[in-house]
Amino acid sequence: MSGHISPKSTYYTIFGALMACTTLTVIAAFIDLPANLNFPVALGIAIFKATLVVLFFMHVKYGSRLTKLIAGVAFFFLGILLSLTMADYLSRGWFTAPNGSTAPGAIVSLSPKPQPVPPTEPAQNTSPK
Amino acid sequence: MPDGAIAAHDEHGHPHHPALQHHFEDLEQQHEASTLGMWLFLVTEVMFFGGLILAYTLYRIWYPVAWALGSDELNIYLGGFNTVVLIGSSLTMALGVRAAQTGQQRATVGWLLFTIALGLTFLVVKFFEYREKFEKFHVPGPNFRFEGPESPHVQIFFSLYFALTGVHALHMIIGVGLMSVLTTMAYRKRFSPEWYTPVELAGLYWHFVDIVWIFLFPLLYLVDRSHHII
Numbered sequence: 001m002s003g004h005i006s007p008k009s010t011y012y013t014i015f016g017a018l019m020a021c022t023t024l025t026v027i028a029a030f031i032d033l034p035a036n037l038n039f040p041v042a043l044g045i046a047i048f049k050a051t052l053v054v055l056f057f058m059h060v061k062y063g064s065r066l067t068k069l070i071a072g073v074a075f076f077f078l079g080i081l082l083s084l085t086m087a088d089y090l091s092r093g094w095f096t097a098p099n100g101s102t103a104p105g106a107i108v109s110l111s112p113k114p115q116p117v118p119p120t121e122p123a124q125n126t127s128p129k
Numbered sequence: 130m131p132d133g134a135i136a137a138h139d140e141h142g143h144p145h146h147p148a149l150q151h152h153f154e155d156l157e158q159q160h161e162a163s164t165l166g167m168w169l170f171l172v173t174e175v176m177f178f179g180g181l182i183l184a185y186t187l188y189r190i191w192y193p194v195a196w197a198l199g200s201d202e203l204n205i206y207l208g209g210f211n212t213v214v215l216i217g218s219s220l221t222m223a224l225g226v227r228a229a230q231t232g233q234q235r236a237t238v239g240w241l242l243f244t245i246a247l248g249l250t251f252l253v254v255k256f257f258e259y260r261e262k263f264e265k266f267h268v269p270g271p272n273f274r275f276e277g278p279e280s281p282h283v284q285i286f287f288s289l290y291f292a293l294t295g296v297h298a299l300h301m302i303i304g305v306g307l308m309s310v311l312t313t314m315a316y317r318k319r320f321s322p323e324w325y326t327p328v329e330l331a332g333l334y335w336h337f338v339d340i341v342w343i344f345l346f347p348l349l350y351l352v353d354r355s356h357h358i359i
Contacts, residue, residue: 030350042347074175
């Protein structure tokens with residue numbers, strides 16, 4: 001069988017890189033990074049580590065194009081799951097005003113002019129029942 | 130018609146490997162098909178954990194304070210130790226697959242046993258972490274206790290902590306079971322450089338479980354450590 005046999009040194013190198021990245025992610029977590037960058041940095045390091053494992057430990061680097069496609073499909077679908085769900089949840093409560101203004105705190109009405117309640121109408125009539 | 134199939138093979142004149150199934154051209158094609166099938170299974174596993182990660186991300190965006198408080202309760206030393214253990218077990222697994230590829234039967238058994246030992250180490254550490262959660266009443270449910278106004282949201286954090294690490298630990302237990310079977314097969318000299326597919330596929334599974342933990346460690350243990358020094 002013509003399976004690719006990596007030299008042992010490759011595995012030890014990847015292991016060393018994974019250990020270094022683990023140390024890096026712990027150190028980065030204890031530093032207060034500006035602009036809430038802690039979460040993206042931690043995620044970025046994890047994605048890099050996962051890529052190393054997939055390519056070298058799981059032999060995808062030496063696999064057929066079909067294997068590469070299937071492996072890529074997993075993360076493609078994961079991306080759809082996360083991005084579309086987040087696009088829904090995180091955009092709830094957003095207002096789109098007719099004139100395009102979405103400044104925070106702005107009172108937005110979908111009708112062109114708010115209809116004032118006629119002053120002659122008694123308040124009791126507007127209540128239910 | 131098994132008799133006809135055997136006869137057809139015999140007509141070619143060259144005996145084939147006992148592990149080769151009759152619907153494949155050769156061992157290479159069979160190995161390729163097996164690898165592809167394993168990867169398809171791993172795609173479903175990615176989606177399985179992806180759903181939990183999605184729930185985690187959404188609640189983290191909604192309740193960032195509760196996430197910071199809950200994460201600080203986790204033991205970063207045990208979590209970090211387990212990360213090293215699991216990445217180490219991925220190394221021993223990769224070396225085990227390599228030993229099977231090169232036909233080193235004794236080395237294959239050795240690396241697989243090493244991998245099992247590291248997997249069990251991980252599970253034992255996880256047991257002590259869980260026990261601490263029970264002692265501190267941090268297990269979600271009627272007995273959950275957490276001081277402060279964020280308590281209900283911290284309970285959501287711990288629910289996801291137990292869901293994610295619990296399902297991961299279950300995968301580890303299944304993995305250790307697989308390794309035990311493989312070790313027995315390797316000990317009985319069932320593998321050769323021509324056919325080592327089960328070792329390779331179990332390796333894919335083990336590395337996948339490792340990848341899950343690579344994400345779980347920063348997501349659960351390192352949420353907001355910069356503001357709360359240990």
